[in-house]
Amino acid sequence: MLEISNLHAQVEETPILKGLDLKINPGEVHAIMGPNGGGKSTLAKVLAGREDYTVTRGSVAYKGQDLLDMSIEQRACEGVFLAFQYPVEIPGVSNTYFLKAALNAVRKYRGEEELDAMDFLALIRKKLKLLHIDEELLKRPVNEGFSGGEKKRNEIFQMAVLEPSFAVLDETDSGLDIDALQAVASGVNALRNRDRSILLITHYQRLLDYIVPDFVHVLYEGRIVKSGGKDLALELEKKGYGWIEAGAAA
Amino acid sequence: MGGELDHYRASFDQLQGSSESGTWLTQLRQSAMDQFTVEGFPTTRHEEWKYTSVKSIAELQFGVADEGRGPEKAAACRFSNASRTVSLVNGVMETEPDKSALPEGVIVCSLKSALQDHSELLKGQLGQVAKHDQNTFLALNTAMISDGLFVYVPDNTVLAEPIEALFYSSPSEMPAVSYPRNLYLLGRGAKATVIETFLGDHDRRYLTNCASEIVLQANASLEHIKVGIEGPSAYHVATIQVDQARDSRFISRSFSFGGALVRNDINSNLNESGAECDFQGLYLATGTQHVDNHTAIDHRVAHCKSREVYKGVLSAKSEGVFNGKVYVRKDAQKTIAEQSNKNLLLSPDATINTKPQLEIFADDVRCTHGATIGQLDAESIFYLRSRGLSDEQARAVLVRAFAHEVIDGLANEEMQTRLGQLLETHLAGEKE
Numbered sequence: 001m002l003e004i005s006n007l008h009a010q011v012e013e014t015p016i017l018k019g020l021d022l023k024i025n026p027g028e029v030h031a032i033m034g035p036n037g038g039g040k041s042t043l044a045k046v047l048a049g050r051e052d053y054t055v056t057r058g059s060v061a062y063k064g065q066d067l068l069d070m071s072i073e074q075r076a077c078e079g080v081f082l083a084f085q086y087p088v089e090i091p092g093v094s095n096t097y098f099l100k101a102a103l104n105a106v107r108k109y110r111g112e113e114e115l116d117a118m119d120f121l122a123l124i125r126k127k128l129k130l131l132h133i134d135e136e137l138l139k140r141p142v143n144e145g146f147s148g149g150e151k152k153r154n155e156i157f158q159m160a161v162l163e164p165s166f167a168v169l170d171e172t173d174s175g176l177d178i179d180a181l182q183a184v185a186s187g188v189n190a191l192r193n194r195d196r197s198i199l200l201i202t203h204y205q206r207l208l209d210y211i212v213p214d215f216v217h218v219l220y221e222g223r224i225v226k227s228g229g230k231d232l233a234l235e236l237e238k239k240g241y242g243w244i245e246a247g248a249a250a
Numbered sequence: 251m252g253g254e255l256d257h258y259r260a261s262f263d264q265l266q267g268s269s270e271s272g273t274w275l276t277q278l279r280q281s282a283m284d285q286f287t288v289e290g291f292p293t294t295r296h297e298e299w300k301y302t303s304v305k306s307i308a309e310l311q312f313g314v315a316d317e318g319r320g321p322e323k324a325a326a327c328r329f330s331n332a333s334r335t336v337s338l339v340n341g342v343m344e345t346e347p348d349k350s351a352l353p354e355g356v357i358v359c360s361l362k363s364a365l366q367d368h369s370e371l372l373k374g375q376l377g378q379v380a381k382h383d384q385n386t387f388l389a390l391n392t393a394m395i396s397d398g399l400f401v402y403v404p405d406n407t408v409l410a411e412p413i414e415a416l417f418y419s420s421p422s423e424m425p426a427v428s429y430p431r432n433l434y435l436l437g438r439g440a441k442a443t444v445i446e447t448f449l450g451d452h453d454r455r456y457l458t459n460c461a462s463e464i465v466l467q468a469n470a471s472l473e474h475i476k477v478g479i480e481g482p483s484a485y486h487v488a489t490i491q492v493d494q495a496r497d498s499r500f501i502s503r504s505f506s507f508g509g510a511l512v513r514n515d516i517n518s519n520l521n522e523s524g525a526e527c528d529f530q531g532l533y534l535a536t537g538t539q540h541v542d543n544h545t546a547i548d549h550r551v552a553h554c555k556s557r558e559v560y561k562g563v564l565s566a567k568s569e570g571v572f573n574g575k576v577y578v579r580k581d582a583q584k585t586i587a588e589q590s591n592k593n594l595l596l597s598p599d600a601t602i603n604t605k606p607q608l609e610i611f612a613d614d615v616r617c618t619h620g621a622t623i624g625q626l627d628a629e630s631i632f633y634l635r636s637r638g639l640s641d642e643q644a645r646a647v648l649v650r651a652f653a654h655e656v657i658d659g660l661a662n663e664e665m666q667t668r669l670g671q672l673l674e675t676h677l678a679g680e681k682e
Contacts, residue, residue, distance in 0.1 A: 048632075048636050049635075049636070050632055051632070071635075071641075072632065072635035072636055073635045073636075073638050073639060073640050073641070075636075076635070076636055076637055076638040077638050081636075082636050084633065084636075087633070088627075088629050088630050088632075088633040090630055090633070090634075090647075090648070090651060091651060091655075092650070092651030092652060092654050092655060092658075093647055093648075093650075093651045097647075098634075098637070098647070101639055101643065101647065102634075102637035102638045102639060103638075105637075105638035105639050105640070105643065106638040109638070141651075158637065162637065162638070
């Protein structure tokens with residue numbers, strides 16, 4: 001699905017990713033943890049194609065294609081999805097309009113017929129039900145006036161509608177209370193399947209109690225310094241990042 | 251200077267010569283013409299015209315437009331609900347509106363026939379609300395008063411359906427000017443909606459010099475919607491002047507899409523307590539279009555309220571001007587006045603001059619104002635593109651979202667739809 005090799009990336013003149021390697025197979029859920037400033041969010045933005053991040057070395061192969069060569073929207077249309085850490089508020093654009101435009105852009109790219117209003121609504125209702133989200137959300141402007149939890153749920157809802165092959169969830173758990181976290185996690189779990197890969201970026205082990213990953217990696221100073229199974233997350237929770245940092249320094 | 255104005259004087263003499271002399275109307279025109287002759291067209295040295303040069307209007311020597319013919323019905327339908335639209339071609343009403351559907355006592359007719367049939371209603375009002383000494387274009391319009399739309403709604407009468415007027419300028423060989431003059435009188439507790447659409451479906455040069463005078467008696471309520479879709483080489487200068495009595499409510503929605511040079515002056519005097527006005531405007535300009543909105547809200551007494559939101563989208567080499575005056579007189583305690591002007595500049599060559607101008611002489615008031623000038627938000631564009639929209643689509647969505655606030659604020663859903671379509675047409679044309 002995704003193979004990142006020796007990835008180096010910088011913002012302006014500051015290098016952040018310094019030789020990152022990661023391989024994700026179809027259907028796998030990987031979690032990336034690590035202290036702040038390690039490059040977690042940079043990785044998410046580089047994968048989605050944010051233009052102010054420059055890749056200086058390395059490659060990212062997505063389904064055998066050069067991901068870094070694709071435009072932001074091309075990545076989306078090819079099935080890459082980023083759930084934002086800070087979803088953007090877009091006053092004046094209803095969620096329905098936004099989702100329909102996005103879904104039809106993706107469908108058009110894939111050579112599928114665009115959905116008319118009826119079919120679109122039917123599909124949307126199905127997804128709302130799957131994620132236990134109130135239909136009222138559709139009429140509201142995208143993320144405007146949403147609580148933190150609502151914004152994150154809206155990201156997962158968009159993911160459900162766009163049905164990506166590879167989703168990056170950038171600190172989707174940050175700032176959520178336990179109820180909101182459970183709601184978001186159950187949404188993500190409902191979307192897990194053997195073809196869809198997910199990369200969870202998180203600061204807290206807590207999320208991994210609800211979305212159980214196949215692999216856990218520690219990102220520190222721009223590189224993956226440790227990888228393991230879900231137990232690694234528990235170990236990190238117990239010991240903190242100090243021993244990783246000490247190990248990396250040694 | 252004098253030479254430039256000679257042919258305006260000739261048109262004026264012709265109009266006066268065809269009217270009965272010595273009446274209040276000919277006196278009004280004469281005094282306005284004297285004013286115009288002294289002042290002539292303004293230059294950019296004039297504070298009110300600092301950012302809007304009307305040199306080309308002064309040089310073009312517009313002749314009075316002939317009667318002309320209206321646009322094809324089908325074309326008119328695109329912009330208005332044809333079944334209830336009153337059309338004025340080159341400032342002259344085509345056919346008198348159907349009276350049968352109107353509630354008792356309501357008058358909707360041409361100003362020309364109102365001058366004959368309802369002179370007593372017009373006499374103390376026409377030229378008294380929009381006083382010609384306040385602006386030289388208004389003086390010229392007043393000197394040339396002959397036709398326009400007259401609406402009278404008696405006390406406690408509600409017009410459920412809007413009155414729609416289509417002001418069409420027909421193509422002519424030589425640059426032509428029309429002078430529509432409208433008067434809307436609403437009695438105590440009366441309520442109405444008036445829609446003025448200015449249309450030119452050709453690229454000939456012409457000038458629309460328009461004025462609307464509005465009197466709202468106690469508790470009256472008027473929603474005034476102005477839609478400007480003048481031709482690409484057109485000049486449009488207009489004054490809308492309102493006098494508001496106790497507890498009256500004036501809602502102004504001004505949409506400016508077309509025209510080479512557009513100048514709107516919208517002014518309301520809050521003369522008695524409890525009066526409220528709500529101004530909203532949307533202006534879109536591209537190419538080398540120049541759009542200038544001047545507004546003035548005069549809080550003359552205590553306990554009045556005003557709200558103003560103007561939004562502009564400027565692309566290519568277009569220029570925008572916004573000047574919003576809010577006066578709060580010494581006795582106007584407990585005034586609430588809010589004003590904002592937001593501009594989106596879509597090109598490095600587009601410009602906006604925005605000036606909120608609050609003059610407050612009372613001390614117990616709540617007044618806010620703000621002006622913003624910005625580009626589309628990069629983070630929002632990234633967000634939309636990350637969901638599959640192209641860069642172009644993402645930008646279009648954000649521009650529409652910005653502009654729609656004013657359209658969505660319209661009470662009438664049909665108008666919302668029509669203006670939404672106009673916005674689409676305009677934005678689509680911008681790409682070409």
